[in-house]
Amino acid sequence: MKALRTRSQERILNLLKTTKQGTSAQDIYVELRNRNQSMGLATVYRSLEALKLEGLVQMRTLANGEAVYSLAQQDKHHLTCLQCGMSIPVNQCPAHALELELQATHKFKIFYHTLEFFGLCTQCQLAHTAEASHS
Template sequence: MKAQKTRSQEKIFHLLKTLARSLSAQDLYVELRRRKQTIGLATVYRSLEALKLQGVVQVRTLPSGESLYSLVQQDQHHLTCVHCGQSIPIDECPVHDLEERLEQSHHFKVYYHTLEFFGLCDRCHSLHREPLSN
């Protein structure tokens, strides 16, 4: 049985669906206010947490500590530069078979997963390449 969404959760769900991109809780709050939706920042955080627990919203935490929220539509995979913060989406996923095996062996319903690799993008790698020592 699915939990009934509150009005605040419905507003946030609709906004995430309309914008179709990941946003921080602060950005969601600002966008809701811009659209004349009266909702407090604490309510935005509570609603996002409830939607996450219902399995309809996923969260991705950046190296900076900022959390980005989006609707659960597909798994997310990224290459993220630890220097400039650039995040490059990737399509390949080596863990789908593992996910299915874990669901069966542990009787656990997986809503989504994230896979993120951290390193240096080509531009930052070129800028910070250290000369070879003799």
Template sequence: MCKSGPEISKRQKQLLEELGICDDEMSGQELHRRLHEKELSMGLTTIYRNLQALVKRGLVRSRHLPTGEVLYAPVDRDVHHLTCVDCGQTTRLKGCPVKDIELPKNKGQKFEVLFHTLELFGLCELCFQRQKKKV
């Protein structure tokens, strides 16, 4: 994890705790709703600003869906997905196909990996069959 930068704020801790409780990814809208239900209300803009700060610090990962929505999860949750570009259905992959990739080592350059993402886009079986019938 990235150790540089200021301490994590109270609001960022709240977001990390909420993301940690959930066993899946959450959108900024979902976080906003959950915090409001717990009377820990935080403005939506504040939520997105703090999520971006957590992503930059390497504490939260983000995943962009074809719809434009962004989902967030703690970086220690190493989950990857297959996403249908037609209906948006996502399926979790078992394990991490890139976990053991050996990164090139450039002399004189250090690179600390904070997190990685892997997203495979295509068509689920139903959308594939539906598009095949149109042709």
């Protein structure tokens, strides 16, 4: 059964369909205002939460603590640098078989999963090594 969605939820879904990467609730709020479809920031957050519980939107927390939202079309995997915040998408999924097993074993409906590794990118490693050698 398809859930009835509010006009606000539909506007947010339509906006997310046009974005290539995750976007913050604040950016969604600003972009909707720019499109003359403004709504309150609290409404943006409530709508995102409802869409997330429906399995249509996924949330990812960046290294800086900011939450970004995107359509839950596919599983997302990243290498994220703790220093500069750069995030590199990883296309292979080592957890797919585990997801299927967990879904069957626990009778749990999984909408999506995320897998994220945190560390230092090449540039930040070089900078860190250079700083350490000057100390």
